[in-house]
């Protein structure tokens with residue numbers, strides 16, 4: 001048989017979910033599983049076949065052959081490509097859907113282009129369930145490949161009305177770049193939620209029950225989002241003894257690397273993303289339990305107990321602003337990268353792919369997409385969210401009170417700093433320039449005249 005439309009290579013958790021998704025949409029799908037266990041996930045009869053050798057898999061495909069690789073990101077992807085390459089013909093298409101580093105996708109795109117093979121690097125978000133029922137898919141790489149197989153990828157994806165949350169965003173590693181930043185925003189949103197939880201638990205000393213009820217009520221407000229939904233679910237889950245499970249979870253957060261890649265890129269591109277930055281460092285810092293234990297014994301804090309009228313409303317308003325700012329920072333990074341790498345990413349389109357299927361989906365994204373369609377300014381400046389007056393006021397009050405109370409929520413506090421920085425017409429770095437020129441003759445520019453200047457600042461200097 002030689003007429004399968006597409007192959008899925010790798011039948012782990014994500015691969016088998018994507019394969020089931022394709023099969024359910026009626027695509028004739030060839031599957032490759034390395035292990036017996038993987039292959040056994042597909043026992044029943046259907047319009048698909050499971051292969052145990054690359055040769056048989058490739059032979060079963062019609063031309064151009066399309067292979068969707070879903071293996072662990074990193075060296076494994078390169079090994080799979082090396083194994084498949086001798087079996088492929090010019091014009092065939094390799095799709096890679098892991099959480100790959102975008103620079104690996106750039107490299108693979110160039111390497112395969114030279115061999116006449118089209119490469120698509122696809123950022124897939126939504127976890128196992130999303131992969132099965134409809135993920136958000138951010139596609140980068142060969143436009144020719146997209147034109148030929150984009151219809152298949154779209155059919156796999158989540159939908160908003162008639163629109164698929166899957167699109168081609170740019171050449172080379174553009175798809176994986178947008179997915180990386182999606183994850184950076186994911187880190188930020190998760191950590192601002194955690195910080196708000198901390199204000200309730202450690203500042204206001206609300207009971208677990210009260211906190212859970214508040215998050216439940218927020219599900220149907222302007223905060224409406226997947227992450228708020230699952231926060232309510234996680235808080236509401238009890239252990240076998242009937243006690244809240246979340247309170248028994250060790251306070252050390254893990255990560256797989258996409259958040260740190262986002263930071264590295266922010267530094268490389270010179271884009272200020274303090275909320276994403278604090279959220280990544282919150283995870284690193286959480287690992288040092290000994291320091292936190294020693295510090296809790298040794299470090300003095302003169303604190304004032306926290307009280308706050310209408311705390312539920314104020315925390316909601318603050319969190320709303322924090323979510324906008326988290327998106328704003330990520331979007332600013334994508335914009336700069338698109339300019340620097342020459343990808344010409346359609347920002348409203350890229351952001352619209354997050355409206356369904358992915359981890360950072362939220363009601364807010366409709367307004368954000370609209371804001372980006374209207375203007376290419378930072379979304380924080382858009383009037384689509386109202387004037388944010390009460391939101392900034394609430395976050396300002398909360399930030400002042402957490403400092404007084406000694407509750408460490410730097411990710412949440414970075415939001416008000418970002419907001420205030422964005423409204424600071426005259427920054428303080430004039431003094432930085434003065435000092436640099438004083439100790440190193442680095443020169444400075446002036447407000448009142450053009451040119452580059454150096455001054456003899458110290459007595460006795462010429």
Ligand code: 6PG
Pocket residue numbers: 099124125126127183186254255256257258259358359
């Ligand atoms: C998604 C998620 C997914 C994964 C994160 C977890 O969009 O479906 O982002 O890709 O769950 O990468 O990342 P950490 O393990 O680093 O938190």
